Amino acid sequence: MAGLFENEATRPLADRLRPKTLNEVVGQDHLVGETGPIGRMVRAQRLASMILWGTPGCGKTTIARLLADVTDLHFEPISAIFSGVADLRKIFERARERRAMGQGTLLFIDEIHRFNRAQQDSFLPYMEDGTIVLVGATTENPSFELNPAVLSRSQVMVLKRLDEEGMQGLLVRAEQEMGFTLPLTEGARQSVIAMADGDGRYLLNMAEELFNLPPSEAMDSNELADVIQKRAPIYDKGQEGHYNLISALHKSLRGSDCDAALYWLARMLVGGEDPNFIARRLLRFAVEDIGLADPNAMSQALHAWQSFERLGSPEGELALAQAVIYLGTAPKSNAAYKAYNTSVVAAKETGSLSPPKHILNAPTKMMKDLGYGKNYAYDHNTKDGFSGQNYFPDNMPRHNFYQPVERGFEREVKKRLLYWDRLRQERQNS
Known part of the structure; x- marks a missing residue:
């Protein structure tokens, strides 16, 4: 029963939309459907201990809570981050008392991989004698993070990250709950789904933030980014000359004009620029603008930096000048740079x-x-x-x-x- 001061509107949207039956769980039909292993357990009313392995926001906690409901087990949730052996002892004692009264206990342990070996071993006697049914949730590979003894007494259930269809379904549910449609263009709607990256809870939290905005026309993807992403801080304009000269050096090298590049190098060194700052930019230039057109360019830049560190000033500055000449006269290619940037775009678009x-x-x-x-x-x-x-x-x-x-x-x-x-x-x- 809701508390005196509690109402639906004050609860987070993700909590209000938490499934009330296993049939409402999104994206995990291979487990909770009629032919899935969890679905078969529920129909037989014989629940085995299990480890739910999946990405954040895919429904692990929800499934555990619903399993307790449909099997009439007492739901005992804890987090491995905030609990220890003493907490577990109290839980096991309460579970024994319930068992004596004819009721079983479903012990749900979130982030179960956070428990150490001794803490995990403490589950074993109570799993074996039926005092508890253990349901652990983890985002880490159980093969590496959980004791073999725990794994041998549990079934590992692999949850899928939510796909686009499932995420669209969650947004529709959210809109039905709120009573109006998200103020987004179709492209912006797709962007919200892409940002959530398969995490249903994160998706609903973003949606709630958008629902709370003042009424407006449908936002496009650029306007959406302004609303839900923070801007990176800009550079201090007081150092404009500092950045202008390093830009001139970099672009002179890119244009294969080693004489102009030497001039800008000298201007910076005479002006008291930190040679390590210049050396770092030369190394960056070697990988960004030369790449595999001359694989030796990166070695030349790195060796020049190391030579300066060993020789110091003023002798070490000649090593930087030599690197500038080498880089300025080397064949140029930004193919590796472009390839990486394009792959980053693809990685962000495809998620996990x-x-x-x-x-x-x-x-x-x-x-x-x-x-x-x-x-x-x-x-x-x-x-x-x-x-x-x-x-x-x-x-x-x-x-x-x-x-x-x-x-x-x-x-x-x-x-x-x-x-x-x-x-x-x-x-x-x-």
Whole structure:
């Protein structure tokens, strides 16, 4: 029964929308559906101890609470972060008393991987004699974080991160609860889902923040970012000359004008600039603007920095000048820089997709049973030392992030990539 001063409107939206039955749980039909292992346990009214393994906000706590309801077990929740052996002893004692009265106890331990080995061992006698049904929740791999003895007495249930359909469903529920539609364009709505990255609770918290905004026209993605993301602080304009000169040095190097670059280097050193600041920028330039067009550029920049640190000023400044000449006259390519930036965009858009199971290691039996490492082709044992297998996440199309240029060493790299692309097509076609 709600308290005297409690009402639905004051409860967080995520709490108000918490499923009241297992059928309302989003995205976990493979576990709680009629043919799923948890669904079968519920129908038989015989609940086994289990570990719920999944990403944040996928429904672990909700499932545990609902399991207690549908099996008439007393729900005893604790967090491994804030509890110790003394707390567990009290819980086990209360569970014994309930058992004597004819009621079982479902002990739900959030962040169970936080318990150490001794704390985990304390569960075992009470799991074995039926005093408790343990339901642990973890975001970490149980094979590495939980004692084998606990795992042997539990079933590991792998929860899926919520997909786009499930997240859309949550937003619709939220809108039905609030009685009006989120003030978002379709693109902004997709952005909210992408930001949540499979976390239903985080999605609903963002939605609640948007619901509480003053009424307005539908926001697009840019306006949404202004509302729910903080801006990074800008640079101190008092140091404008400092940044202008390093920019001039960098762009002179990019333009392969080593004489102009030497001038700006000298201007900065004469003006009292920290040589370590310059050396850091030279190393950055080597990886950003030269890359694999000349793989030795990064070594030259790093060695110049190290030489300055050992020689000190003024002799060490000659090492920086030598690096400037080398970098200014080297072939240029930003292909690696562009490839990384493009891959970052793809990583943010796709969220937390798992690697395909055939390239995952399986050091434990449980992981082997889940299909980790199955059908992996060891490239060294294949023709040409190249298997052509897929290493991107399942259902994610292949991307060619790296596009080498026809300059310097990258010309040779491009030949290799084209060769492997041809072999990959041949392997896939066969």
